[in-house]
Amino acid sequence: MxxxxxxxxxxxxxxxxxxxxxxxxxxxxxxxxxxxxxxxxxxxxxxxxxxxxxxxxxxxxxxxxxxxxxxxxxxxxxxxxxxxxxxxxxxxxxxxxxxxxxxxxxxxxxxxxxxxxxxxxxxxxxxxxxxxxxxxxxxxxxxxxxxxxxxxxxxxxxxxxxxxxxxxxxxxxxxxxxxxxxxxxxxxxxxxxxxxxxxxxxxxxxxxxxxxxxxxALSPAAINSVLVTYDKIINIILSHKDNSNTREICERYLGLFVYENYAHDKELEIKLNNILKKYNLSLKLPDRKLLNILRSFLGWKRSLKLIRKYNL
CATH class of the missing domain: 3.90.550.10 (Spore Coat Polysaccharide Biosynthesis Protein SpsA; Chain A)
Structure with a gap:
């Protein structure tokens, strides 16, 4: 003891x-x-x-x-x-x-x-x-x-x-x-x-x-570092169990990160797409009413920039 x-x-x-x-x-x-x-x-x-x-x-x-x-x-x-x-x-x-x-x-x-x-x-x-x-x-x-x-x-x-x-x-x-x-x-x-x-x-x-x-910290370097860690963690999860449930979990987690941080790093989309392609994942952004309305005619990238810029 x-x-x-x-x-x-x-x-x-x-x-x-x-x-x-x-x-x-x-x-x-x-x-x-x-x-x-x-x-x-x-x-x-x-x-x-x-x-x-x-x-x-x-x-x-x-x-x-x-x-x-x-x-x-x-x-x-x-x-x-x-x-x-x-x-x-x-x-x-x-x-x-x-x-x-x-x-x-x-x-x-x-x-x-x-x-x-x-x-x-x-x-x-x-x-x-x-x-x-x-x-x-x-x-x-x-x-x-x-x-x-x-x-x-x-x-x-x-x-x-x-x-x-x-x-x-x-x-x-x-x-x-x-x-x-x-x-x-x-x-x-x-x-x-x-x-x-x-x-x-x-x-x-x-x-x-x-x-x-x-x-x-929300610097571009810090955000890039988070994506590096997400790449490693997704690999751990999918190596243990690769099914529709674990894939959706990873997709939603990445989507929430993008929703909260997209405007802070102009190269985020490129880095994110590399991870999505690597694991054959889709991007699932959070189900937010304002985002859903804006993205229907602005697209998700411009919508997120607008939401972050004006703290909507």
Missing amino acids: NSLVSICIPMYNAANYVEETLQNLINQSYNNIEVIIVDDGSTDASVNIVKPFLNEVIKLYHNPNKGANAARNYAFSKSSGQFIKFMDADDFCSPKLIEKQVDLLQKQGTSLSLIFSPLKMLYSNGELIDPIRTIDKNYNPAIGLLIDIWNGGGFNCPLCHLIPKDLVQVSGGWDETILKNQDGEYFARVYKHADKALSLTDEYVVWRQTGTGVSS
Whole structure:
């Protein structure tokens, strides 16, 4: 029961939150943990705030200006635990999350199983939202969780998961070339390699929405990075099960992405068409009344540009 859990935290300019994050970990009911923080070149007071916490349990390393995924990989390379939890420097979890995840994973899982818990989203105005989820159930094989996430059943953040070290190793490291949807691509590979995904619903994690992280980036490079990850995830899904249902799921997921981002990148259509052609997919845009009206005489491209430009 008392296996070591390594908590891997990339940190960049988290001075407003990192103290609360560390205090939350210290107060967890499960105390056999090591906290590995990797600073990515913070320019605020983050490092100075962390220093008083440092001891044999909480450790700080520096791997500056290489990005969050490089920091995660570096933290994992320094880990010693049988179980791994990736989290961000501004997130936290309910007091018994780690204890209960370890217990259930050891009782019902294997060295290639994972466990996950629901999340709450905390906004800067103090509002705490429980996203609608239908994914909080056990999956065997675990890739069913990925398919249900893409089918609109909800989503997880890194902190939701506890993963055996063996599963982390077989899934491969975090892709350091990805700018956006880093965790989506990484955990798609974890779900692919896991034999099952266990759900623990009586504890939860808090995913802070600061609006300043990589997930909020909408640059052309970031959008292109998302398409790269979607290409990889579609390949994982269709390699597991290629039928009308999984194809429609992929088509609708791509369609929602286009609906939300088309105006931000002029070359999006070319990149998107390459993916559609590669997997012989069609583009299924969301069923939105205004879009349906406009596209009947403007076409979908001009309609989306108009909707985005005027925030319709």
